[in-house]
Amino acid sequence: MQLLEKNEKYEQYYLAALPVVTTYIFELKKQWKKFVIFTIMAISFVILLSHLPYALIPDNPLPDTQADYFQSGLNFIILLTIFGACFFFSGIICSEYSEKTGFITFPIINKYKLVVGKYLGALTLMIGVIAAFYIALGVLGIYWYGGPINYRYYYSFGIALLYLIAVSSFVTFFSSFMKSVNMTIVTTIMLLLIANMIIDSLVILLYPEFEPIYSLNHNSQLISYILVEDFPTKLEDRYEDLEFRNFHRRIWLTPTIEGAITIFLLYTVICLIVAAIIFKRRQL
Amino acid sequence: METDKLNRIAEEKSSIGPIEKVGTGLKTVMRLENLTKKFGSFIAVNNINIEVYEGETIGLVGPNGAGKTTTIKMIAKLLRPTSGKILVLNKAGKLQALNGNDKDLVRFGFLIDQPFFYDMTAYQILRYFARSQNYQKEKINSRIDELLKLFKLFKWKHEKVNTFSKGMRQKMGIIQSILVDPQIIILDEPQTGLDPKARIEIRATIRELQKLGKTIFVASHMLHEISEVCDKIALINNGKIVAFDTIENLEKNLKEKELHCQLLYPIPHKDLESTIDRINQKLEHYANHNIEVPTPEHNHSVKYNPEEQNFTIYYDGKRESRGEILEILMSEFKSNNKIISFSQPKTSKLEQIYLEMILEDQPRDGGG
Ligand SMILES: Nc1ncnc2c1ncn2[C@@H]1O[C@H](COP(=O)(O)OP(=O)(O)OP(=O)(O)O)[C@@H](O)[C@H]1O
Ligand SMILES: [Mg+2]
Numbered sequence: 001m002q003l004l005e006k007n008e009k010y011e012q013y014y015l016a017a018l019p020v021v022t023t024y025i026f027e028l029k030k031q032w033k034k035f036v037i038f039t040i041m042a043i044s045f046v047i048l049l050s051h052l053p054y055a056l057i058p059d060n061p062l063p064d065t066q067a068d069y070f071q072s073g074l075n076f077i078i079l080l081t082i083f084g085a086c087f088f089f090s091g092i093i094c095s096e097y098s099e100k101t102g103f104i105t106f107p108i109i110n111k112y113k114l115v116v117g118k119y120l121g122a123l124t125l126m127i128g129v130i131a132a133f134y135i136a137l138g139v140l141g142i143y144w145y146g147g148p149i150n151y152r153y154y155y156s157f158g159i160a161l162l163y164l165i166a167v168s169s170f171v172t173f174f175s176s177f178m179k180s181v182n183m184t185i186v187t188t189i190m191l192l193l194i195a196n197m198i199i200d201s202l203v204i205l206l207y208p209e210f211e212p213i214y215s216l217n218h219n220s221q222l223i224s225y226i227l228v229e230d231f232p233t234k235l236e237d238r239y240e241d242l243e244f245r246n247f248h249r250r251i252w253l254t255p256t257i258e259g260a261i262t263i264f265l266l267y268t269v270i271c272l273i274v275a276a277i278i279f280k281r282r283q284l
Numbered sequence: 285m286e287t288d289k290l291n292r293i294a295e296e297k298s299s300i301g302p303i304e305k306v307g308t309g310l311k312t313v314m315r316l317e318n319l320t321k322k323f324g325s326f327i328a329v330n331n332i333n334i335e336v337y338e339g340e341t342i343g344l345v346g347p348n349g350a351g352k353t354t355t356i357k358m359i360a361k362l363l364r365p366t367s368g369k370i371l372v373l374n375k376a377g378k379l380q381a382l383n384g385n386d387k388d389l390v391r392f393g394f395l396i397d398q399p400f401f402y403d404m405t406a407y408q409i410l411r412y413f414a415r416s417q418n419y420q421k422e423k424i425n426s427r428i429d430e431l432l433k434l435f436k437l438f439k440w441k442h443e444k445v446n447t448f449s450k451g452m453r454q455k456m457g458i459i460q461s462i463l464v465d466p467q468i469i470i471l472d473e474p475q476t477g478l479d480p481k482a483r484i485e486i487r488a489t490i491r492e493l494q495k496l497g498k499t500i501f502v503a504s505h506m507l508h509e510i511s512e513v514c515d516k517i518a519l520i521n522n523g524k525i526v527a528f529d530t531i532e533n534l535e536k537n538l539k540e541k542e543l544h545c546q547l548l549y550p551i552p553h554k555d556l557e558s559t560i561d562r563i564n565q566k567l568e569h570y571a572n573h574n575i576e577v578p579t580p581e582h583n584h585s586v587k588y589n590p591e592e593q594n595f596t597i598y599y600d601g602k603r604e605s606r607g608e609i610l611e612i613l614m615s616e617f618k619s620n621n622k623i624i625s626f627s628q629p630k631t632s633k634l635e636q637i638y639l640e641m642i643l644e645d646q647p648r649d650g651g652g
Contacts, residue, residue: 018416022416109387109417283362283363
């Protein structure tokens with residue numbers, strides 16, 4: 001008797017999870033090519049920026065430590081994450097509407113399950129791309145400096161993933177109300193790259209003392225700065241003041257660790273909740 | 285006798301009646317109750333009531349923009365009704381309103397508008413649809429092959445659907461809608477973009493599905509395409525159901541029997557009114573008095589169309605009358621106008637009802 005009940009319960013969970021799992025697998029297959037392209041791109045950029053300059057140019061001095069080497073190599077990860085997230089996540093909701101594809105399995109299957117499956121699928125692939133970047137850079141770090149890998153490099157990977165999740169949630173949010181996939185890609189890239197920078201500079205001009213804690217850009221600096229040996233604990237160590245004749249400008253080097261993680265999580269939660277609400281109300 | 289009476293009562297109340305028609309065992313699988321959809325101030329679907337019984341094939345027929353797709357999208361939960369309810373049979377055999385909790389409903393199959401698909405092969409897409417709806421794993425491959433063969437797409441099983449022609453994609457849409465063996469199948473214009481052979485195949489498929497006891501709800505703007513496979517027709521125009529009945533009953537209600545009479549020369553303008561009045565008087569006897577004549581401006585049984593110089597005559601439909609009417613008209617137009625043809629219109633009766641009902645309905649005001 002009990003066994004039967006247990007089976008039934010198992011069956012229920014299985015049925016509830018099935019659409020998510022199948023959609024997840026389908027998403028992996030669907031975006032597979034994109035994944036290969038992005039992975040190749042990630043590895044090529046690592047080699048191009050962090051290997052060839054030292055291998056080909058004889059007098060080019062290597063950074064002092066492995067950590068410094070990683071820190072300079074990781075600058076590109078921000079661009080890679082933004083572009084990757086925009087390409088992998090832009091279609092997540094809006095393509096279903098613009099191309100009238102998936103939701104044909106209505107109304108029995110909860111549409112959230114399909115989106116969750118797609119989100120997880122795309123996220124898995126993007127994690128793969130980021131991981132490929134870290135592995136390639138890590139291997140080069142061992143090649144130039146010998147092992148083992150500085151443990152702070154793993155922290156950096158963790159923060160890069162949090163940043164990825166925040167950015168992809170941001171893109172998902174746009175996908176929930178934009179009309180077409182291409183528009184979503186263009187808009188989110190513009191916002192994440194250009195608008196973010198413009199807003200940051202404006203805020204710094206208007207309120208020179210204010211730390212732009214809200215900014216994804218500012219917080220993303222932690223990905224590479226966490227590799228610094230003695231991570232600044234005092235506020236005044238986290239910025240540099242530039243004095244240029246009578247022009248004064250504050251340059252922020254890094255956010256605090258707790259601050260950045262909180263902001264990444266806030267972006268993720270808020271964007272996904274708003275996206276879910278818009279998605280619920282959206283009609284074909 | 286008692287059950288007969290009960291049946292009739294049940295039928296009369298069918299839109300609000302019990303789930304089972306008493307005695308007949310007919311079970312309601314879907315019911316649209318006062319369903320309304322507004323886009324802004326524009327009413328696309330206006331308070332429609334339709335009851336669908338198990339195993340029935342219902343045709344939702346109406347001209348472009350009548351509200352067919354809107355209705356079907358509401359059933360598919362792609363649009364939210366402005367008011368009204370959609371009730372669907374659940375696995376426990378009860379009617380259940382569409383809301384968030386729909387996993388207990390019987391299986392649905394949908395073909396909505398023009399289907400588009402992911403950039404994947406036919407096989408991959410169908411397999412995904414089948415798996416996500418928990419179709420038995422062992423049977424999926426044979427089911428996909430069977431359907432691809434039925435619709436002559438088997439050759440393209442491993443080709444990307446994005447490279448398919450419009451008609452091929454439409455076929456994919458139909459395959460997808462019946463893939464997991466749903467109990468209720470809802471098709472929106474299944475014949476668009478298909479060649480004549482494929483259209484016939486679709487009708488054949490619908491017949492096959494009927495044999496399996498499926499309930500089918502199919503929308504079309506071409507009555508003749510689907511009338512032969514439908515048990516009942518719901519005529520929809522300007523968002524309203526103007527008639528919902530079996531084809532037989534609809535034909536029985538055919539308002540007027542018509543005759544067309546073509547003149548060689550037009551009636552001179554000055555004589556027009558008097559001539560028509562005279563003919564009307566003479567034909568009074570043959571007019572169909574049971575039902576109102578569909579000429580709103582004057583309640584006469586003769587209508588003259590000056591541009592084409594012809595008459596439409598509504599009469600009682602008796603064979604003798606036809607000859608006598610011809611005689612009367614011949615004598616009337618003997619000298620100057622000359623009758624060159626005298627015939628019954630060729631369109632099928634049902635087609636005529638369709639036209640009549642749609643013409644009768646006032647054009648809607650306000651845009652969409
Ligand atoms: N999203 C929308 N916003 C505003 N108006 C709409 C919308 N969708 C449909 N309509 C309007 O609702 C009316 C009914 O459209 P619908 O697509 O249901 O027609 P249809 O019966 O399917 O016609 P067809 O035979 O051309 O497919 C049309 O006048 C259309 O303009
Ligand atoms: Mg339509």
